[in-house]
Amino acid sequence: MNIKSLILGSAAALVAGGAAQAADLPVAEPVDYVKVCNAYGAGYHFIPGTDTCLKVSGYVRAEFRFDEPQARTDNTTNIYAKASLNFTAKEETELGTLVAYMRLENDTNGGNNDGFNKYYMSIGGLYAGLTDSAANITTTDKAMYGSTLGDHDTGAIGYNMDLGNGVSATVAVENRRGSAIVGGAYAGQSLPDVVAALSISQGWGSAKIGGAVQQIRFANSAVDTDYGYYVGAGINFNLDMLSAGSEIGFSAGYAKGAVGYINSSVAGVNVVGTNVKQNDIWQAGVALKYAWASNFNTYLTGSYQDYNNKTTKASDFNSWDAGFVAEYLPVKNLIVRAGVKYSKKDYSATSGMADAKNWEGKLRLQRNF
Secondary structure: OOHHHHHHHHHHHHHHHHHHHHHHOOOOOOOOOOOEOOOOOOOEEEOOOOOOEEEEEEEEEEEEEEEOOOOOOOOOEEEEEEEEEEEEEEEEEOOEEEEEEEEEEEEOOOOOOOEEEEEEEEEOOEEEEEEOOOOOEOOOOOOOOOOOEOOOOEEEEEEEEEEEOOEEEEEEEEOOOOOEEEOOOEOOOOOOEEEEEEEEEEOOEEEEEEEEEEEEOEOOOOOOOEEEEEEEEEEEEEOOOOOOOOEEEEEEEEEEEOHHHOOOOOEEEEEEOOEEEEOEEEEEEEEEEEEEEOOEEEEEEEEEEEEEOOOOHHHOEEEEEEEEEEEEOOOOOEEEEEEEEEEEEEEOHHHOOOOEEEEEEEEEEEEEO
């Protein structure tokens, strides 16, 4: 027997022995790989072992901010950062699409909204959880300085009806949208806000009208319960005849008593003894987007607000602002924005307060995913 035969024989014996040992090992179960789910658009994948499709999305944002100081203790510059992580789960059932949504956010301001600040579920047209008010008007919410009306994160139970041809109607009950009070204090909520909206979205653009009725109940039981209201409307026109992607939006809203839907920092009600007077406020906004190229846009925004205190006229004011933003998208999912805004607040002559003026600027980098 030569060396070559010895080596080949030894190798054959080792392979045979290895095969015999492998036959005694337990058989691994097949791996259940994550599969793409195409039913709801890009980004969804089946959760292994279920019929539920999950999408993870969000963004990371960083901004350099300049804000004209009103006092020496105010910061003139600030580096701000924010992260948002969204989870959307969908599954088809006999009652329609079953949806769960959660949004996790955190920013360098360390506010109360850090953490999970939006989460709701829906099936068919029924929805419930912490979400935006059905009466929100967002047609002028463009770029960094656009204006909105309504309430953005509130407990709600509602139903959205698809009426066909791009028309939908929503009715809901929502937690009370808060505002300040002069001369008293609010009692606990015994009735939620009743909210309704009608929307249309078609080739020319979109439009929406929404409103809310709000119970105004006082801690002093001698003061009669009252009711305030809010109504808002917005319309957005596509301007593709100018350039693909260009659009212009308008919005307007009015509130009496329920002023928190427009400005939660001012008093909605004045109580003098047992007499109640509801204050009112109105706001109008405009936002123009012009698409110069597929990856470069500019925005012009403006808004005006007028507040009337029915008891203390010294609290009256009107304010306005105008903003400009340039937006560049150098690569997919990366947004670079630079903008500047001027705002002015004129107080009532009886207030004795000097009018406030302010310049601010931002440079934003945002990575979406």
